[in-house]
Amino acid sequence: MLFNSLAFVFFLPIVLLLYWKVFGGSKKQQNYVLLFSSYFFYGCWNWRFLILIILSSLIDYTIGKKIFDTNLKKKRKNLLLISLVCNLGILVFFKYFNFFAESLEILFHSMGVQLSGFTLSILLPIGISFYTLQTISYTVDIYRGKLEPSRNWLSFFTFVAFFPQLVAGPIERAIKLVPQFYVKRKFDWPTAVSGLRQALWGLFKKVVVADTLAQFVNHVYNAPEAADVNSFVVAALFFSIQVYCDFSGYSDIAIGIAKLFNIQLTENFKTPFFSQSMKEFWNRWHISLSTWFRDYVYIPLGGNRTGPIKMYQNLFWVMLISGLWHGASWNFVIWGACHGILLITEVYLEKRNFLSKPSNPQKWRVILNRFYTFMAFTITLILFRANTFQDVFTLTGTFFSDTLQWSAIWQQLVEVYTFKIDLLFIGLSLLLLAAGDYCIRHSTWDQFLGALQKPTRLLLYTAVVIWIFTAGTFDDPQEFVYFQF
């Protein structure tokens, strides 16, 4: 069930009514509503994979309690190890088994040994990468003594399966989310309005911008042999914006919907295209993942406390693993490695004072930095979007074979979108997106809109709703890009 599907339009109000009105009497009833609606939501994709979520919840709930109950260091460590092996075992089997098997086959083939028949026909359970990280963080935090185990199974199972963020994040920490299930939630009008506002903006980003740009991106990336430099450059730029709008749109809708249940989720994006370096970019993009890798991989590896060389190594490993987390293919591994190298270079240059950071930089410098960050992200994303490694070479090859021509770009756009009026709508939507992000670059929608008069706010909401209906893509709703991870 997609957030931008009509089925969800029916699903959400029913769950809200059950949650607030029919079973709103106690926290237990509210949690039951959330748990069963979350399982229903997930089961709409594939009910068989519900078993995995329940199993993962059960393992970590039990092990979490046992770790807390024992003082023996070795036993605690062993229990943590069991939890990690179970969680990562499930993840590796479903997500990476074929990748590793194929890579082994290729490796042996290059040594003259023929291996075959190792790959399995496995479906990737949607959202597995997200809820696995959540459950891992729960047991690790208990092991570290930062968190007490969940008081009851219902709160913990609801934390793992909470439907707004189940399939594509934000990746929540138990320390923040579980306590919210311990208390009875009371309806709060300003929070609900704030949620609807955020969900509306997320819907705009997804339906109007991401899905519309996806048409051109898919046209180019799905037939790379037919692409030329003009279509390739536009597709690469479009994909940066598409993936941002798609994923941050999903996060906004998820956070907004959670607010309708009076549950606060972590902000996942902070206008990342206003970043002036890749380091800053990763503090503003998929924040819940970046902070997860910081707390559970980078710091345990030694972080930046073990000397510069080790720190560079740690940075590189974290980005490499982050790349692999995104997808089981060498494209993603190399994508992660590229980001590792970019980060290391930035930190190195900063340490050597090649990249001084004046407190009040000149405007041209800010623009140049933002341009660099956006372009660095866009170029590395070619690896992220290309269907195969061969496609990366085919597409980048076009860049060296011809020169850019505005008229040709226009022609390509018209070829895909057919009507000039649709291109006008795309242009205006991109302007609206930029304006929206500009307004909230230092604040939130609540702060920005709170400063406006009520009639102006209502006018803005109406305008966005009308714009979604006028310029949105409804005929071919695309799955959210991050669902595949």
Place this chain on the structure above:
Amino acid sequence: MKRFIYTLFVCFLITLLGSSILLFLSYDKEFRSTYRQNVDCNTSWMYYRLHQNETPIDVAFVGTSHTGCGVNDSLIGREVGPSINVANLAYCTKGRNLHYTVIKDLLATKKPKLIILEIRETESRDSHKDFSLIANTEDLLQHSYPFSFSYLENIVDGVKYRFLYNRMKLKNTLNYAPPVNYKEDYTFTPFYFYGDSIDLMRHSTKNKKLYQRRKKNIIKDQYYWEPEYALEQIKKLCEQNAVPLRLLYLPSIGNENTVPLREEFYRNLAPTWYPPNRLLTNKSNWVDGEHFNYWGSKKLSEWLSVQINSTLSENLD
């Protein structure tokens, strides 16, 4: 809380009102047929053939891609004689309710002498994915089994397509360009190559197993309520228009010696034509596990010509 429920209720009412208005606004038939630009079946040709080409249709084939690839309408036309016009009105993928819509349109625009409807080993319970795009609002609301699982889904999708149509109309971006696979003469989609023998063998084994499994745990009657309701409506339509209906059994590869699992129901509906086994067993007649290639379709069409001739002469007598 009350305010929130009130807001939800108002939003729901606005959505309901907007949807109802959309359902009763005009909805262009040409748009419906040309909307899908990348489908295998030649739907825009079907619109042209029914609404713009004045040549009558005497014999019409209605079915899925099995019919689309298997029935060479131009060849049958040549075989049965110049006075008989044959049209293959196949629409890809299963879903019986769409056939009702196609036949209704056919009977409203032409006066066929014979309608031949494809049947397979089993009926699909699902609504056709394009039913909500193609069907009139009247059919969308009325022509559905009373307890249909897809009833609401179809209406919601119907609202979506009508919304898209009206939006394109307002933006002046209605596009009636024929799809990439548009052909000007016939809808028949031939494949001029042979299926891979290992692949055909694999499909054959798989289809046989599937048939036996379905036969063993013969799914309960209510599984077929929806498609059979649509078939009964088709029968009623044909009877009202005094057009004979025939069923053509086109199973997948490997199921040549079988009869449809709901044979009894079909027997009450209309006479069924079973293509000869030699046609279905010959691997060189198939392009894949489901469809005939050009040579298979040629043989099937020649056989069909004989059946059509005898049925038409029976009716004349």
